[in-house]
Amino acid sequence: MRTLLADYREILTEQSEYRELLFQMTKRDLLVRYKQTIMGFGWAIFMPLVNTAVFSVIFTRVAPLQTPVPYPVFAYCGLWAWNFFASSLRFSVTSLTSNANLVSKVYFPREIFPLSAIFVCLVDFAVGSLVLIAFMLWYHIPAGVQLLWLPVVLAVHLVFTVAIALVLSMANLFYRDVKYLFEIVITVWMFATSVVYPIDRMGGKLGALLRLNPMTPIIDAYRSIILLNAPPPSSLVSAAVVACIALAAAWLLFHRSEFAFAESI
Amino acid sequence: MAPAIEFDNVSKKFRRGESHDSLRDLIPAIARGLFRRQPADSLDKEEFWALRNVSFNVERGEALGIVGPNGAGKSTTLKLLTRILKPTTGRCAVRGRVGALIEVAAGFHPDLTGRENVFLQGAIMGMKRAEIAGRFDEIIDFAGVGAFVDTPTKRYSSGMNARLGFSIAAHLRPDVLIIDEVLSVGDMAFQQRCFDRMLDFKQRGIAIVLVSHNLQAVATLCENAIFLANSVKAEGPTADVLDTYVRTTQKLEAPTGGRIVEITSAEFIAGGTPIGAYQEVDSGSQLDLRVSVTSLEPIDDVTFGFLVYRSSDQLLVYNGHIQSRDLGPPDRFMGDFVLDLTFRAHLVRGHYYITLHVLHNPTQDYLVPRRQVATISVHENRSRAGVADVDLKASMIPVADPVESRDVRSAAQPV
Numbered sequence: 001m002r003t004l005l006a007d008y009r010e011i012l013t014e015q016s017e018y019r020e021l022l023f024q025m026t027k028r029d030l031l032v033r034y035k036q037t038i039m040g041f042g043w044a045i046f047m048p049l050v051n052t053a054v055f056s057v058i059f060t061r062v063a064p065l066q067t068p069v070p071y072p073v074f075a076y077c078g079l080w081a082w083n084f085f086a087s088s089l090r091f092s093v094t095s096l097t098s099n100a101n102l103v104s105k106v107y108f109p110r111e112i113f114p115l116s117a118i119f120v121c122l123v124d125f126a127v128g129s130l131v132l133i134a135f136m137l138w139y140h141i142p143a144g145v146q147l148l149w150l151p152v153v154l155a156v157h158l159v160f161t162v163a164i165a166l167v168l169s170m171a172n173l174f175y176r177d178v179k180y181l182f183e184i185v186i187t188v189w190m191f192a193t194s195v196v197y198p199i200d201r202m203g204g205k206l207g208a209l210l211r212l213n214p215m216t217p218i219i220d221a222y223r224s225i226i227l228l229n230a231p232p233p234s235s236l237v238s239a240a241v242v243a244c245i246a247l248a249a250a251w252l253l254f255h256r257s258e259f260a261f262a263e264s265i
Numbered sequence: 266m267a268p269a270i271e272f273d274n275v276s277k278k279f280r281r282g283e284s285h286d287s288l289r290d291l292i293p294a295i296a297r298g299l300f301r302r303q304p305a306d307s308l309d310k311e312e313f314w315a316l317r318n319v320s321f322n323v324e325r326g327e328a329l330g331i332v333g334p335n336g337a338g339k340s341t342t343l344k345l346l347t348r349i350l351k352p353t354t355g356r357c358a359v360r361g362r363v364g365a366l367i368e369v370a371a372g373f374h375p376d377l378t379g380r381e382n383v384f385l386q387g388a389i390m391g392m393k394r395a396e397i398a399g400r401f402d403e404i405i406d407f408a409g410v411g412a413f414v415d416t417p418t419k420r421y422s423s424g425m426n427a428r429l430g431f432s433i434a435a436h437l438r439p440d441v442l443i444i445d446e447v448l449s450v451g452d453m454a455f456q457q458r459c460f461d462r463m464l465d466f467k468q469r470g471i472a473i474v475l476v477s478h479n480l481q482a483v484a485t486l487c488e489n490a491i492f493l494a495n496s497v498k499a500e501g502p503t504a505d506v507l508d509t510y511v512r513t514t515q516k517l518e519a520p521t522g523g524r525i526v527e528i529t530s531a532e533f534i535a536g537g538t539p540i541g542a543y544q545e546v547d548s549g550s551q552l553d554l555r556v557s558v559t560s561l562e563p564i565d566d567v568t569f570g571f572l573v574y575r576s577s578d579q580l581l582v583y584n585g586h587i588q589s590r591d592l593g594p595p596d597r598f599m600g601d602f603v604l605d606l607t608f609r610a611h612l613v614r615g616h617y618y619i620t621l622h623v624l625h626n627p628t629q630d631y632l633v634p635r636r637q638v639a640t641i642s643v644h645e646n647r648s649r650a651g652v653a654d655v656d657l658k659a660s661m662i663p664v665a666d667p668v669e670s671r672d673v674r675s676a677a678q679p680v
């Protein structure tokens with residue numbers, strides 16, 4: 001128990017010591033990311049927009065779907081939040097291996113790599129919110145007082161993302177299979193979450209299984225507080241608990257395996 | 266106060282080849298691990314010790330040199346000191362902020378400008394933003410890239426990259442400094458500036474560990490050294506350790522066999538008896554080297570090459586050729602014979618090695634390719650640097666009548 005606490009204390013002191021590096025690495029990735037592109041940050045909103053258009057055609061024309069708000073804004077809100085999760089993980093998976101040069105030659109807490117990957121995506125997430133605002137203006141959806149929940153929802157979202165990102169980046173360092181497996185899993189995961197359709201009414205064994213997925217309450221919470229001016233679903237509490245436990249376990253695992261990174265990369 | 270660096274009985278083992286690269290190999294590896302617990306102190310058949318029971322301490326204001334052949338575990342030691350690796354057994358404690366002059370440009374991103382990279386690399390080395398900003402001009406000045414701060418570093422020459430990286434590292438205020446061969450960065454003027462910087466660091470009480478193949482640099486900067494070859498082979502004052510290192514690693518290489526002419530041995534002679542292939546002498550002393558040669562055919566019209574190199578940097582300090590026809594009539598030497606060479610070591614202090622080769626003049630074939638046969642260590646204490654001992658002497662004589670000389674000068678002025 002004492003070593004456990006000591007490990008967490010070490011994690012925290014290291015992070016506070018190197019917080020400027022986290023900022024610099026995030027800045028580096030942001031500066032480099034859209035260099036020599038014409039669209040620049042436009043790419044951050046382009047992908048969810050295309051997806052929104054595609055799913056809007058499917059779920060309004062091919063298989064019409066009942067949604068509490070007009071479907072395009074329903075879908076965009078889900079895709080916007082999901083994309084932050086998915087692209088954070090996509091960049092995190094290879095964040096350690098693509099910085100092999102630094103990992104094997106300079107010491108600093110290795111969490112910096114997945115964390116800066118997530119912060120870069122957080123900037124994209126902020127840019128994407130402008131489009132959401134535009135959608136809401138277009139469909140005359142007013143924002144209400146329930147929007148005050150946003151920091152809480154974002155915190156749960158972020159905690160869960162960091163937990164998964166730490167595990168994935170580390171796993172991919174030891175076994176490069178992970179980045180291939182990841183692409184398959186993330187696609188399946190998206191359709192197992194209420195991103196482009198609501199899944200809360202699904203019953204049976206499959207429904208019970210899907211309710212274990214912490215991403216569904218998180219995405220539903222965004223929709224509730226932003227589009228419906230309703231409080232987040234109560235299932236967000238269990239998602240928050242799962243996210244916190246996952247983060248504590250993932251970070252400890254990462255911290256304790258860190259010393260083997262330089263040898264295995 | 267505890268020493269800045271404590272390396273206590275450290276061992277580090279590595280695995281040859283990849284352990285398991287993909288999931289397919291993981292399962293058998295886990296199964297093996299479950300049934301057979303490997304004690305930390307024993308080796309698997311795929312494993313080897315890169316370092317074995319290595320101990321040393323470095324105090325503040327002290328510089329320790331680490332010398333050793335390639336694969337001796339020097340880089341592993343540095344990686345343990347910089348916390349990149351963890352020891353398998355033993356303890357490695359470094360107190361205070363560690364500055365590492367290793368891979369000084371590792372964090373550079375080619376698409377970022379010099380300015381952006383200074384802040385990035387500085388942060389990687391553990392500097393605060395305000396700290397970097399405060400020393401930014403100094404860093405750029407020292408690196409000499411002033412006109413290119415806002416140019417992406419991918420447009421820099423490799424020298425500029427390395428100089429900028431070094432300059433950032435040199436402006437870190439560390440408590441412990443770890444250096445790996447960085448003095449090979451940049452041109453001579455820059456190297457000199459780097460070296461002065463190291464001395465400056467040392468005077469400010471920073472503990473330094475220097476790993477280098479440049480024995481001259483080790484001798485100048487460090488008062489103590491260790492000779493590492495997976496374990497500590499020698500430790501103590503730098504001069505003694507370098508002596509041991511040079512002596513043990515530069516032995517006569519074994520003849521390869523199958524040649525018409527072979528050099529079977531070479532030894533210094535004193536008073537008619539052989540005294541080995543290593544000698545410590547005072548500058549200017551005479552040395553007698555006896556070379557034993559075996560030839561299957563009569564020696565006719567060959568050149569014996571006698572070359573002297575400085576060990577620290579492979580500088581050729583002497584290249585002499587002896588023609589066989591000057592030594593005696595042709596066809597005279599066949600079978601075993603000796604070649605006696607006599608020379609004087611008019612060299613500044615340091616370590617030198619001697620190579621011999623035998624060249625067949627008509628065909629220009631090397632009957633014996635260049636082979637290192639002997640090592641000398643020269644002592645003298647007048648020179649500061651250089652190669653040849655020019656036997657500098659000095660005397661001071663007062664000028665007879667200073668008043669008169671002044672008069673001469675004023676008289677010479679135009680009226």
